[in-house]
Each structure stands twice: as C-alpha cells, then as structure tokens.
Amino acid sequence: MPPFKDEHVLIISPGSQTTLAQLGLPESFTPARLRVSTRMFPAEKPGEWEPMKVREKRVTKAANSNGAKGHGLEDAVMVEGDGTIEAQEQKLDREKEIVYEEDPTSDEGAEYPLVEGRVINWPCFFALLTHVYNTLSPPFHTPILVISQPCWTAQDHEILTQFFFEKFKTPAFCLMDSALAVSYAYATPNATVVDVGLGKCDISTISEHILSELGKASALPGCGGETITQRLLSLLSDRGFSHEMCEQLKKNPICEVLPPGTELPADSKPEETIANPAAAASTGATGTGEGQREIVAARGGAPRGLLGDADVGDVDQDREGKDGEDDEGVLDVATIVASGKTSEFLARKEKEKAEKAAARKNAADVAAAAKQAKLPNAKRARAMFQYHERRPLEELESSAKQTVNGGIGEGSSKPTAEETAGSAEAAAAARKEERREERRRNREGTAYIKKEVEVGLERFEAASGGILERIADSIHQCILSVPEVNKRSELWDSLIIVGNGSKVKGFKEALLATLNARYLISPNSATIFTSELPSTFTTPVATGANTPQPQMHHPSHPPSGVNPLLHAATTASLAPPGHSQQQLHMQQYQQQFQSHQHSSHAQTPTSIKVLKAPEYFPEWKEFGMEEASFLGAQVAAKVVFVVDQGLSKGFMSRTEYNELGPSGIHESCI
Helix, strand or coil, X not given: CCCCCHHHCEEEECCCCEEEEEECCCCCCCCCCEEEECCEEECCCCCCEECXXXXXXXXXXXXCCCCCEEECHHHCCCCCCCCCHXXXXXXXXXXXXXXXXXXXXXXXXXXXXXXXXXXXXXXXXHHHHHHHHHHHCCCCCCCEEEEECCCCCHHHHHHHXXXXXXXXXXXXXXXXXXXXXXXXXXXXXXXXXXXXXXXEEEEEEEECCEEEEEEEEEEEECCCHHHHHHHHHHHHHHHCCCHHHHHHHHHCCCCECCCCCCCCCCCCCCCCCCCCHHHHHHHCCCCCCCCCCCCCHHXXXXXXXXXXXXECCCCCHHHCCCCCCCCCCCCCHHHHHHXXXXXXXXXXXXXXXXXXXXXXXXHHHHHHHHHHHHCCHHHCCCEEEEEEEEEEHXXXXXHHHHHHHHHHHCCXXXXXXXXXXXXXXXXXXXXXXXXHHHHHHHHHCEEEEEEEEEECHHHHCCCCCCHHHHHHHHHHHHHXXXXXXXXXXXXXXXXXXXXXXXXXXXXXXXXXXXXHHHHCCCCCCHHHHHHHCCCCCCCCCCCCCCCCCCCXXXXXXXXXXXXXXXXXXXXXXXXXXXXXHHXXXXXXXXXXXXXXCCCCCCCCCCCCCECCCCCCCHHHHHHCCCCHHHHHHHHHHHHHHHHHCCCCCCCEEHHHHHHHCHHHHHHCCC
8 A cells, every 4th residue: 555645634523513624734733724513404405415504595687788688686777668666676576586695604404413422314424524525625545534422333433434435435544532532632641531512521531542441421411511501591591691692601701610619709789779868968878777877077078058969168160150140159049049040050050960970970980990800800790791793784774774764853844745756766766775785685694793791790600500510420430430440540640621612711620629629638648548558557657666567477387286297288288389388478478468559549539630731732732722632633643644554553444444344443443
C-alpha cells in the first residue's frame, strides 16, 4: 500500500448538535475547519435529504422591450387602459413562476439523526456524512478517521464501516473512541474523561491507553448543556424569557456556576414606603415607629418649611426677575395669593421638586452602578444582560410604518379633496414599494435586534437542579469499578473535563469542588494509617517508637504434647525439593507481609486533581480544550496513517475489508 500524505487524511467527528470535519493535517494542529449543524431536511423526493431548508418563492416574469424575459417585480410596468389595479394584480399573478431558494437560518422541519449520542435515523445520518464528504471533496486515495461516541455499539461500528467502504471506496478506515482521543490530546496514559455534551454526559476511565469497559458511564441523561438551559428557563420564564434568551444567557459571562456552599450576594435594599406623608414633609420621618424621625438639627440643617423640601430661610432663587417678586428669602404667601397665580406657582415648585429628586436619584444610580461595576460578577446581585432577538423583517418594517404613520397622524384633520384624488397614486406607489421590500425580505430573511434586560440571582442557579451531584456520583462509581486497584489514585489525579456543555463559566471549578466535598478525605486522618496496616502491628505514635518494621520471625516451635520428630518430618515433607524448612518459613512470611501492603487507598481518594491542558498548541490555547477529542484525533491520525503505516493494526485497509467484512473493524479500531 502506498504511504498516505498529511494533506489527504480526512477526520470526521459527529456530534448531537455540531459535526466537525477537516481534510488534511496541518503542521501545527488546529481546531476543526469545517463545522456543520448535525441536521438534515427532507427533500421533495421521498428518501432524499437536503442540508438546508428549501423554500418556494414566486417571482414575476415580464417581457422586456427586446422580447427577453427577466425576473423581478420591478420589471412589471403598469399600463393604463387595462382596467383597475386589481386587474393588473391578477395579470401579474398569472405571470408568476415558482423558484426555489435555500434558507440557511431556518430549523423548520429539521431532522437530527443523533440524539444523546445515539443514532436514531441511519438514512439521515448517512446523508449528513455524504454532505460533509462532498463539501470537503477529498481525493480518491484518502484515509478516513471517524470519532465514535462511547454509547455506540459494536453493530453501529460495523454499519459505519460498511457504509464508508461501500460508499466512498476509501483505502483505509479507522474508528476511535472520543474519550481515548481526549487522552491522546492530553498525552496521558491514565485519565478519567468527563465529556459534557448537549443532552448527556459521558464518563470514561483509561488505564495505560486502554479504555476500561467496566469503569464507564455512557450517555447519562439530564447532565448536559440543555439541562442548564431548561433550568434557566424554569427560573426566568415568569419574566418573559424564551428558550433562545436562556441559551444566550448561558453563554454570557454573567451566568456563572458557583461552588457549593458559596454565599450568594445580597440583593439591593427595597425602597422604603412612606407611611405618613404629612410627618415626612415636616419632620423627614419615613415611618411611624421609634427612631423614624430625622433630626435635622443634629445634621446642622434648618427646619423644614411648609412647602415640602423648602427649608425656612431658604432663598428662592428661581423667583428672581419674575412677576416683580423680591428675593427676600421668605415666601410672601399673601402676595402669591393676591396675584392669582397660586396654582402656577405651586406647579412650578412641584416641577422643581421633581427635577431635584430625579437628579438626586440619577446621581445615586450612577454612583451605585459605578460601585457595582468594580465588583466581580459573583458579588453583584444584579447585572445587565444584552441579547440579540431574531425578528422577521416584515414585522420590524410593519412596526416602523405604524410608528411613522402614528406620528404623522397626530393632530391631522379629515382628508381634503386633493388628498382623496391622490390616494390612487399613493396606493399604486405603496404596492410597488411593498413588492420591492418583499424581494429584499426573501433575500435576507430575518434581522437581529439588540436588547437589554436586568437579571438577578437566577443567573447563579443554572446548575442548581442536581446536575453536578449526578456527574460527581457517576465519576465515583466509574473509578471504583476499575479492576486495577492501584490505578484508581492516578485516575482521581487525572481528571479531564471537556465538552461544549462545560463552557459555562465556573462549571469545571464547581464540579471539582463538589467532588472534593463529597468524596475527598484528608491524608492526615488516622483512619487511613490504621486501615493500611495489618492487625498484628501496633498503631504508630508521634515519636516513632512504635513504627512497624519488617522483622524476621523464627520458625515456631511445636506445641507441647506433640512429638518433635513427627512435627519435623511433617514440615520437611511440605517443603519443595531443594528448599530447607527455614527457606519455606521465609517465603510464607514474605507472602503474608506482602498481602497486607497497599499501594494506595482504593475506596476513597486522598487527592482529586484536574489535568492541566497542553500549551504547545497555540491555536487550541486560545480556542479552548472543550473539543479536545478532535485534537487527539489529529494526533492519532498522524501516528496511525502517516508514521506507523499500518504496522500496529491501527486502521482497517480495503484488502482486510474484502477478506473479513465489516466485523473486521473490531480488530483494527483504536
């Protein structure tokens, strides 16, 4: 078989929401270059699928001056003498023809072949793989590596193998488990991989580059990113939040998962209601109980006047030069009453009072906002959330027209004769404009508008539905199921959390804190020392006097009443040929001593650590390691297809497929 080249290797990673693919291995491994939605749309012909929603659109074909036909509503010419406008519309409808166009933003009628990692619609899944293959258009001599889901069965592997060999005639095919690919990306032989996806979570344990079938939990329901979105929706649905808004909030930095036991920030103090307005006006008291009266003199201020906030002796600067009143500092009530402008004066004072209150409130709000902006997100009770709302252009344009028409119609009278005469021309121009806008809507579809809303403490409760506890319990059960007891401590110290569902801010830290709180024990605990020692040893003390040391025990003497010669003959007969009785006792003691030794504490961990991500891939360092399985697949493809050239049976060749059939993939897959 001729050697494969780096630029010919094809890698495909199917996911429940997004499918990743890439043709060629770059010199420095990068994130996937092709990202397509894992969905297909039924085509017009039964049994066929389309990658995008196809819509029908009616366009008008009109004859030009040279007799050629052109598409577009602007080409239609209104001819006088043919009748009314309705007749012209009917004529245009007869000349319309149907064209088809793709809508890349629509999800209407979409079929998702992967649900929680499992394939539920094989024809749709095959159509998706064919679409990815045709999009990249690889050459004929192209090896293919597919990242498999942990929940896929042996039958699923055989179906995929048969499809790729029969459909694309590939010279080499390889299936690699996603958890094993993550361990390749982190370059570690032992790891506990936690993959948080859209609607499920996969937990896999790997020991010496071998995936453990016992220490494995595949497709745990209710532990994915969709569960977090549904939790936010249940908390914020009363405030008018939709599923799309909660999805954007989950990806926003203000949404954070706090570690268990973290105290939530206190909410802002509600505004006090004034129980007695009259007392508040004269004394400043906001309530009726003790300690409610505000002692103005104690603050160095003057007593309150009869007109609200106007203090006695306060200078009325606004009266200067108005109505001939002198600025004497004292309100001349008699003059105001005699002038007949009492209501105007009171209205002006109320307006000034409202402006001062608004200014004070705005200043307080600005100061509070500046103070809140300096605090970290975890200590802010409220935060502003900016989101994009997808709205049809037709709705936006109709609302804009209503606003414009409403503004023009204010204060308008009945239409005149001239306006009535020009209504027909205006209607024709409006319909022509509507046709032009219809073409633009069909071309652009929808638009996004930016909105802003305030979110409270609900943004910290995204994972409060028990998702962290369920994942932590499954991790504990998987590690305890690993047969190699001495490898369990390494699995606890090599925890890897990946998956786009774990992108929520603070999710990984909160999961680690949950594991520490539920299963971690202190290494200084006395129970560990006593449980690790045989029962014949005394408990060590701080001075080290009772520290157990391996000692040589002499052969035990026969009990009294037993013939020594008979005892010696019996024990000597048990010794193997060429071994003395003393050597036999030495071997028995060593076996007994070794049986009481433990390399680690197998039941509960003494340390839990998250493995550090590699830093020698700059593109992945900026992108994040949530899709580390694709990085590991690139590493494995480089080794299996290019460097190894099939010596380690890492892939299945075309010749082997012809001899063994699809079942031969079980002997070749990684």
